[in-house]
Amino acid sequence: MPSAGTSRRAVLALAGGALAAPAFAQGRFPDRPIRLIVPWPPGGSADAQLRSLAELSAKTLGQPVLVENRPGASGTLGAQFLTTQAKPDGYTLAQMHMSIVRRPYIVRTPPWDVTSDFTHIIGLCGWMFGIAVKADGPIRSWADFVAYARANPGRLTYATSGIATTNHLAVEELAAREKVELVHVPYRAANESAVAVASGEVMCVADASSWAPLVEGGQLRLICVWTAERSPRFPGAPTLRELGYDMVVTSPYGISGPKGMDPGVTRLLHDAFKAxxxxxxxxxxxxxxxxxxxxxxxxxxxQFIARRAEYEQAMAKKLNLRID
Structure with missing residues (x-):
């Protein structure tokens, strides 16, 4: 039978272990709503997917996951908030995407180190990018697009969801390969740029598939997609590979939090978001x-973010990219 001193030491050890245990192990995380910053206006594809994810994960977490839209700055305001204001307690998260990874290499003063200033939680999905034009306009195919650009230097306008976004850089790479001059017109979000093409403000949109309803509705015409294979939804649109460019552009994104998050909290969030x-x-x-x-x-x-950071740094140097 243990002595009184032994029992007392055992009780103290158990108490100390309980005090040292992370909050999530005691059922205290989450004990209030979680904020998920979506750095785009409502209505786009990422907003819809992340809102669905937030609603579904709340069932597992037992607390609401509240989406907060913070559009602007090419989709980097969520990352800015994580690195300047958010606590690493798991209650403030944001979408992580390629513009955030790329930004330190295209500005004079890097705002963050993407490999060390965040807690990267989970990779989710990417986008089906493509180029769509006004259905009743002069461009009906990719060949027409290139021909028009060559015949009208500096007159073919294209819209994207922001400067130095993945889709912006992809179009600039295509333009460089074809030796044509295009005019970039950035909008705050892909759905806004698609509407701008339909209304005649710009000639085409190069962005994620928020243009899809307008293509299906007959207002826009899809002239190419950037996925590895043709889209079953739009089988008539060729891929960039079919058009002679060895390019697949999907721009994967995920969810991250501030640096220094508890690994247990990170694991709990990952599991809820994966489900x-x-x-x-x-x-x-x-x-x-x-x-x-x-x-x-x-x-x-x-690991993916670290590899991508190396790639973005090399591309920024190769193309001499600067936005400030």
């Missing part, structure tokens, strides 16, 4: 926007 990502309801939303699955668990997502 939501694989839920048929979220699969349906991704299918609506033709968004390819690009799931990465936490460790692999961190």
């Amino acid at each position: 939501a990502l694989m839920d048929p309801a979220n699969v349906a939303v991704r299918g609506q926007f033709d968004m390819p699955l690009e799931y990465y668990p936490t460790a692999e997502y961190q």
